[in-house]
Amino acid sequence: MDKVVSMRVFSAVAKNRSFSGAAKKLSLSKAMVSKHVQNLENSLGVRLFNRTTRKLNITEVGSAYYDKVNAILTDIDEAESSISQLNSEPKGKLKIMAQPSFGAFHLSRALSLYLKKYPGVTANLELSQRIPDLVEDDVDLAFHVGELNDSMYVSRRIASARRVICASPEYLHENGTPKKPEDLLNHNCLIYMPRNDISKWEFVEKGRTQKIKISGDIQCNSGDALRIASIQGCGVAQLPTYMIGLDIQAGRLEALLEDYEPEKQPIYAIYNDRKYLSAKIRTFIDFIYELYLPEPYWNEWT
């Protein structure tokens, strides 16, 4: 028998000075009202009402208990409504994890827009190469660029990034502009090497994917470093548009071989959807999804 319910019933009986009256008000049977009061009396070992079929008097203990019970019920209601409220309007600290470049270039901007819209929220943005584990890392939300091997979390595609070949205008002026993928063999390619194995770039020609082994004198596990290098004119790089889209738009870099561009990389928001998603998380996902619709600003130029 739910003690909180019994308390509510007891309180109603005390307020109405009647079992039947309380039953009506709570739309419960008289029988249950009676049983709830007995439930409390048993658990307390105390009579709460002196009653006959026709008269009802609250006992002294009953009266003392009544005051306390009301305070407790108020607290419970307050707790529940404040919790639900906390969940219905975005509030609290939003903990986000993402890969460094995407986070630094775009999430910080998105966040500052979001926080302006929802002043009750504060944010904590943690940038890391690691594949995030929401519980382990104690974050609300993670972003990931590229395909996911399935995890127990829910993911939602919120944007995409083109992977484009690029070089600085100066470099191209000096070394010529490649027109076909094969032309890259004669170029100094800036190689992204997170692990020690990939030095091939994908190209798509007439629906067919081909991989071309490239070479160059810089290998690096930092996309940021490659970006800087390519802007400096060190060579040709393949980088995601969320890193270099703005550089292309600004003329610091030129996009090459766009006709051979491979499939876009998906960008996912990863969150824990097991039933309840707090308002801050839900609204941020929606916000960022809409922000990058229909196509994220970093994916287009000219």
Next chain:
Amino acid sequence: MDKVVSMRVFSAVAKNRSFSGAAKKLSLSKAMVSKHVQNLENSLGVRLFNRTTRKLNITEVGSAYYDKVNAILTDIDEAESSISQLNSEPKGKLKIMAQPSFGAFHLSRALSLYLKKYPGVTANLELSQRIPDLVEDDVDLAFHVGELNDSMYVSRRIASARRVICASPEYLHENGTPKKPEDLLNHNCLIYMPRNDISKWEFVEKGRTQKIKISGDIQCNSGDALRIASIQGCGVAQLPTYMIGLDIQAGRLEALLEDYEPEKQPIYAIYNDRKYLSAKIRTFIDFIYELYLPEPYWNEWT
């Protein structure tokens, strides 16, 4: 599902940062711990913990709820223990109802002794001829002299009163001392008449009860008045010892025809025993019961 139990489980899980740990501590199955937390999450519409099988983090809402829940649980415990305590040691106002003479002569004295022993109790003594209804009159305890027609309340015989014929020494000196019941026919008898019908006194002789119709020039529905009248030497009265025992002991009155004395009248404590009797009531009944053991002081003289 008892919400208070769910709260306790939730609190234990949050404190232990583990479902299994909480289960052990509460000697509950892991399954139930899990279900109780889900019960709260469902009723609040909120995730309280982010959890995988191996890791557990309380959510921000969970943490806020945790604080509130602990306060609520403390309040509930406090309320229950204070209520039980209120019931285990005598405290509060003890409301008593009794017939005027008995109450005035003896209960007031007993009460003042009792209240010295239990300083937490205060008393309210209401004297009335009416047959008391505990709930109607909102009293904890009533006393009644004489047989009871059965009521829904519990009664306990706590003492008895002899009914003795008496007169003042002066009266007897003037009018002679009756030796047999029949002698009363020649005496001025002071007649107690609560209703308009009884002017007979009972006597017992060799196990046989006989009623003798008496007469006199004072009829009164107040025992007190008859007592005063008899002390003043107005005539012979039949009065209960709780009224005149002390007068006989002091020599203000003399007991007559003791060999023919009818059965003692029982004196009952009447209370509402439906399951729980508060400490103040229980202890007062015990106190007064022992106070009048083995025989109340008003029943005997030399």
Next chain:
DNA sequence: AAGATTGTTTCATAATAAGAAATAATATTT
């Protein structure tokens, strides 16, 4: 790779919450 540990789910069973109706006590109305 095997075993241990954790939270969840499933499942069968025992407990119990629920209310309709009968009961008991007492007021009110006729």
Next chain:
DNA sequence: AAATATTATTTCTTATTATGAAACAATCTT
């Protein structure tokens, strides 16, 4: 005085729910 109405409790049956053992799934530790 009798009939009716109202109140709290009890009884009884039914539908729901609580419960934990065991199976499961997902890691972590060895």
